[in-house]
Amino acid sequence: MYTLYGFPRTRSVRVAWALEELGLPYDYKCINLKEGEQRSATFLALNPAGKIPTLLTDHGPMSESAAIVTWLMDKHGQQEFTPVLGSAERMLYEQGMHFLVTELEQTLWNNEKHQFVLPEEYRLPKMKEVTEYEFKIAMKTFSALLGDKDYLTGNLFSGVDIVGGHLLSWARGSKMEFGYDNLKAYAERVLSRRAYRAAWQNEVAHSKG
Numbered sequence: 001m002y003t004l005y006g007f008p009r010t011r012s013v014r015v016a017w018a019l020e021e022l023g024l025p026y027d028y029k030c031i032n033l034k035e036g037e038q039r040s041a042t043f044l045a046l047n048p049a050g051k052i053p054t055l056l057t058d059h060g061p062m063s064e065s066a067a068i069v070t071w072l073m074d075k076h077g078q079q080e081f082t083p084v085l086g087s088a089e090r091m092l093y094e095q096g097m098h099f100l101v102t103e104l105e106q107t108l109w110n111n112e113k114h115q116f117v118l119p120e121e122y123r124l125p126k127m128k129e130v131t132e133y134e135f136k137i138a139m140k141t142f143s144a145l146l147g148d149k150d151y152l153t154g155n156l157f158s159g160v161d162i163v164g165g166h167l168l169s170w171a172r173g174s175k176m177e178f179g180y181d182n183l184k185a186y187a188e189r190v191l192s193r194r195a196y197r198a199a200w201q202n203e204v205a206h207s208k209g
């Protein structure tokens, strides 16, 4: 059984969501980021970066949320949640995943880093304006990549939509508006999935215990 180290309202929901979609049971261990538990020696032994999500697998600990989602889907999802390697859909999957984590995510992440994540002496007030500008450009690309498809690779929901859906929910939480009708409909479609709600609720429930 997998063990997922996470904390509510973070990227760990991506991994919990993938596990829920796949119907895999997992142990959830809350690493309280507010109390600095990610910097404990025990946790650093699992992930030297001191970050969640971290997934304990039969092959050892794995980090990087987007990679974990793809690995889990490839291993357990067969063709349901992950397009076949080398297929046209897999091309769209890889393109979408890399765009999301290297282009779109960075605008949201830098926006937060310069407001409350970085030590105060490294925060640049101008970055809010810069990241909002870059966010708009990235959303234009996201809307174009989705086009009139239901999901990023076509008709089937896959791991890349977990990351895409999570980023749209993150954008809403950061009050970053996106005015594209196809993205609004996509956000509803993806974020209304049972597995997403279950993952979210499970993380919140464990953080209180």
Ligand SMILES: N[C@@H](CCC(=O)N[C@@H](CS)C(=O)NCC(=O)O)C(=O)O
Binding pocket: 009, 010, 011, 012, 033, 038, 050, 051, 052, 053, 063, 064, 065, 066
């Ligand atoms: N690229 C990594 C980013 C992981 C990351 O930055 N996680 C944050 C929570 S969303 C974290 O653990 N922060 C704690 C810290 O940096 O001290 C991923 O996608 O997994």
